[in-house]
Amino acid sequence: MIAVLLTASPAVAEQSTADPVRVMPLGDSITQGGSIGGYRLDLGTKLRAAGRSVDFVGSLSDGPSSMPDRNHEGHPGWTIAQVDANVVNWLRTYTPRTILLHIGTNDMYGSDPAGAPRRLSALVDKITAQSPSAEVFVSTIIPIRFADATVRNYNAAIVPLLRAKAAAGKRVHVVDMYPAVPISDLPDGIHPNAAGYSKMAAVWFNALSAVPGSIGDPAPPQPGGPCTATPVVTGTWNGGFQGEVTVANPAASAISGWTVRFTLPGGHVVTQIWNGVASGSVTVTNVSYNGTISPGGSTTFGFIASGSGAPAIGTATCSSP
Template sequence: MRTWGRWCAAALMAVALVMAGTAGVAAAESNGGVRVMPLGDSITEGTQVPGGYRIGLWQRLAAGRYTVDFVGSQFNGPGSLGDHDHEGHPGWRIDQIDANISGWLRTYTPRTVLLHIGTNDVLQNYNVAGAPQRLSTLIDHITTAVPDADVFVATIIPLSNSGQESAARTFNAAIPGIVQSKVNSGKRVHLVDMHSKLTTSDLIDGIHPTAGGYDKMAAAWYGALQSVSGSIGQPGSGNPGAGAIKGVGSGRCLDVSGASQANGAQAQIWDCNGQANQQWTATASGELRVYGGKCLDVYGAGTADGANVIIWDCNGQTNQQWRFNSDGTITAVGANKCLDVPNYSTANGVKLQIWSCGGAANQRWTRS
């Protein structure tokens, strides 16, 4: 069993890494929303401004009440970024992304892909004339692997070096025709004119945007996503939106005891009945809301095994943030422990708690 001291040290280190914007690979974050994969190179990763455009995009999605889950094998950005997952790889060219894309798509099955790639082909002068065809092939591989996904293909942003900027413009000029050819063949591919949204004054080092430049990218992505129905779900509902959360072991639903709306009312399992006290909405900030303004909450911000799970006025604290995991478990973010039915019970009225994650049926849940 992990001691309290070791847990604190690990938690503090994790927070420090996120706050410093350190890049890395980590367990995927998920709020159960529409899976969006930011895909590309260092501009997706956020070189110079860790998190890059994903910061402003996340903020716009949250303000618009969209429930979105960024996905990918990489992880970085500030603590204010609600979901740090992405597929941005500094220094990578189109062919390097293409060599790995099928595996990533199998693992993360995105509903939407945001693709900004080609800058390193230009910077490395890597067969630039062949770059449009490489991009076309990459798009084909994406649409084959996830045919129901919407793929947003951006023109690459400006470069300060005049020769490289000329090559970038030539590459960009081919992209509308590539996208149109995919549309003509029935693919869900969309053009995003990113190049025109920034100027060289928006670059911090001649290549990567300033914070303001990244925010301009965020605005362009957000506008494009809003223009395509379904690509980020519906505002205020997300995907899957309000609904029941059912225990795998018990077959009963996450329920507020006595249908109470009072602060401190305990969460329990009960026969699924579709009533308001069993209707939970995952928000972009990681909350599980019931009755509109009450949140699933770990009592007293507890972190110990056995801490009670209740409802309370939503306040944005980490003891009201929950993460849906691919194995069906639901992690209490503040405690890093799982929503748990004590003693594997299946009876009506059993009060819920958090407990060290083990992945057993009493810690696994399905949504409907």
């Protein structure tokens, strides 16, 4: 169940529509997500698959080396007050268009859990005062095995406070995260496993998708068609790998010329290519002798990429004039 409250629509944050939408994951260790990247891993994947151009921002960088975007403001062990003491500087530095706030877990077993809703309310007021055009998504916190009643009381108290801010015209959206993650997905009773983080990612994605502008607009379909591109890693070594992409024409008529676009999530760069011409990050067009593909036919191009991350090729798209 996801509760998303839409506010009125004042001017949006100052950001060119051509730029990726800056999204700040904000909170404690549940936002940081340990070595697996938390919910940020699957959320980034969902956003890219939906054609959204998003840039996670923050002073920290964590997650697997193959994770394309690792930035965030998830500080392990931090309370609401600690985030409150630093948030203005982060907002000034990174100017996020959208903020994902999951905070309060460490307050639940601190000295004053009853005061946590008031502290959260003050934190959200500080965020909206500093960044009034940002979309601020505030979630209820996920369960804690040994403090479930305290968590439930906190969640019940913050929802009406946040709804009141939205009703007053602030760009605050309530996301009900608590039901999404069962206790069985919390190995230590506090932090989700990969399955739990994936469920969190789905809730965030659905909430973001319901608020126009919070993650930009879907990328327009590539012109032309109907070619397809299928990439594969064909060899690896320390510091690089070799890849091959098959460009196929499933249509009933020939195509003349093709363009393939893909990413290298591990941070690699293409250093050599054959049977194609590479530009940007990464766009490949045909050479003179393999641009025409007959119905049901295919051609291939290959490349060598250098870098220290895990060898990987992102989803490839193909278009033809």
